[in-house]
Amino acid sequence: MKQSFLPLFAVIVSITFTSCVTQGKFNTLQTDYSKLQSDYQQSQLQLTESRTQAKSLEDRLTEARKNNEELRSDLAEMQSLLNKSMAQSSQGSVSISKLVDEINASNRFIQHLVQAKNKSDSLNIVMINNLTRSLTREEMKDMDIQVLKGVVYISLDDKMLYRSGSYEISDKAGEILSKIAKIILDYNDYDVLVEGNTDTDPISRPNIRNNWDLSALRGSSVVQALQNDYGIDPKRLTAAGRGEYNPIVSNDTAEGKTRNRRTQIIITPKLDQFMDLIEQAPKSSLETAE
Incomplete structure (x- = not known):
C-alpha cells in the first residue's frame, strides 16, 4: 500500500510541470x-x-x-471409579451411595472452578483494556502493566512520579496518577x-538514612496523593518500601538500575474473595462418614 503513494506523487509532480497548475493547487x-x-x-x-x-x-x-481438557480427564476418571463401584455392588448400596454423592459434589466443584476461571479471564481482559485505554503510548513506555489471576500489577518508573533523588511527587505525576485513580475507583x-x-x-x-527510608517514603507519598488528591478511601490503601532488595534485573548496569528504581501499584481482591472457592469445596469421605 505504501508504494501506491509514489505513483500518485509522480502524477502530481508531472501535472505541475506539464500543465497550467497554480502554485496554490500544487501546494x-x-x-x-x-x-x-x-x-497510512x-x-x-x-x-x-x-x-x-x-x-x-x-x-x-x-x-x-x-x-478444560484436564477437567474433562478428571471427570472421566471419577466416572470410571463410579462404574467400578457399581460393578462391585455386593459391597453394599450404602458405600456406593456415598461415593456417588462425593463424585457429584466433585463435579459441581469442577463446574464452579470452570465458571470462576472464565469469569477471572474475562475480568483480566476488561481490566487490561481499561488500563491501556486510559494511558497514552508515551506514558506506557515508562510503565509495565500485568494482570494475573485478577490482580493488577502496575510498575511505574521513578522519573514519572518523583523529583530526582527525592520522595516528593513531581508536577508531571498528576496526570498519570489521576488515570490510575479512576481505575482504582472502578474496582x-x-x-x-x-x-x-x-x-x-x-x-x-x-x-533520609538509606534506601529503605527512600522507598517507604515514596510509597507513602503516592498513597497520600491518591487519598488527598483523588479521593481514594485510605482504608483500601497500604504504603510499603522494599529498598534495594526486590530487584527485577541486575544492578550492574545503568539500565538495570533504572529499571529497578520503580514504584509498584498492586490492586488485589480482599482475602475473603479468595476464600470463597475453599468454602465451597466438597467434604472428604472421612467428614461425610462422621
Whole structure:
C-alpha cells in the first residue's frame, strides 16, 4: 500500500510541470499527499497493535482449552471409579451411595472452578483494556502493566512520579496518577498496595538514612496523593518500601538500575474473595462418614 503513494506523487509532480497548475493547487496536492502518507503510517501502527492483542487472546484461549481438557480427564476418571463401584455392588448400596454423592459434589466443584476461571479471564481482559485505554503510548513506555489471576500489577518508573533523588511527587505525576485513580475507583472491592523500590546506589540526603527510608517514603507519598488528591478511601490503601532488595534485573548496569528504581501499584481482591472457592469445596469421605 505504501508504494501506491509514489505513483500518485509522480502524477502530481508531472501535472505541475506539464500543465497550467497554480502554485496554490500544487501546494494543496502536496498537503493531501502528506496527509495520506500520515494516515497510512497511523493505520499500520493500529494494525500492529490489533495483531498483538489478537495474539494475547489466542494464548488465553489455548490455556483455557488446555485446562478444560484436564477437567474433562478428571471427570472421566471419577466416572470410571463410579462404574467400578457399581460393578462391585455386593459391597453394599450404602458405600456406593456415598461415593456417588462425593463424585457429584466433585463435579459441581469442577463446574464452579470452570465458571470462576472464565469469569477471572474475562475480568483480566476488561481490566487490561481499561488500563491501556486510559494511558497514552508515551506514558506506557515508562510503565509495565500485568494482570494475573485478577490482580493488577502496575510498575511505574521513578522519573514519572518523583523529583530526582527525592520522595516528593513531581508536577508531571498528576496526570498519570489521576488515570490510575479512576481505575482504582472502578474496582472499589479491591485493596491497593503501593510499594517503593530503589537500586543499590546509597542515598545521602537530610532526614533520609538509606534506601529503605527512600522507598517507604515514596510509597507513602503516592498513597497520600491518591487519598488527598483523588479521593481514594485510605482504608483500601497500604504504603510499603522494599529498598534495594526486590530487584527485577541486575544492578550492574545503568539500565538495570533504572529499571529497578520503580514504584509498584498492586490492586488485589480482599482475602475473603479468595476464600470463597475453599468454602465451597466438597467434604472428604472421612467428614461425610462422621
